[in-house]
Amino acid sequence: AQKVTQAQTEISVVEKEDVTLDCVYETRDTTYYLFWYKQPPSGELVFLIRRNSFDEQNEISGRYSWNFQKSTSSFNFTITASQVVDSAVYFCALSEAGRNTDKLIFGTGTRLQVFP
């Protein structure tokens, strides 16, 4: 069965702190994609990153970085020097490429609040 677990329900930090959002996934497929989406108060899901299961290289994009470890089935997301505009709910998601559906299985999300 496919499953995505985001154990942190809510995280509060003060601006400029670094914060890591955890994501653990379960799948029996060998080929899959992992995603992070941001959902600001406006409600729209904003795509942040997609990672192929065969590519375990960590990725950095500005203040955002992602750590993919197949050995622990984790795909964690770190925001460096957080800003108030980072306040949102962040979702980790899984898509099994072999099923050819692009259907996403989402975690329950982590609400990040960044205080000035």
Add this chain to the structure above:
Amino acid sequence: DTGVSQNPRHKITKRGQNVTFRCDPISEHNRLYWYRQTLGQGPEFLTYFQNEAQLEKSRLLSDRFSAERPKGSFSTLEIQRTEQGDSAMYLCASILGQGDSPLHFGNGTRLTVT
């Protein structure tokens, strides 16, 4: 790129009434998805279309729910005899092809059943 458009943004209805939502995907996107999101939860898959064909339906999609995409462009999601448990955000997403790009989501339609 005008993005995925959903209408209405908000809908308040009384229990037992029928409601219909519309989704206009990004033009030329051949796959269209409906998700439901309740408070404090992640989006849950309901159904998806490739062109006009509905290829998969979740067990969450009871027989009171029906979705169509008659010409392979816009889609409608109808809920008949609404119940309070149907209150949620209904999200639509689209994608071109398969696996080559992420799903693009609309702003959603928030349904409140009183």
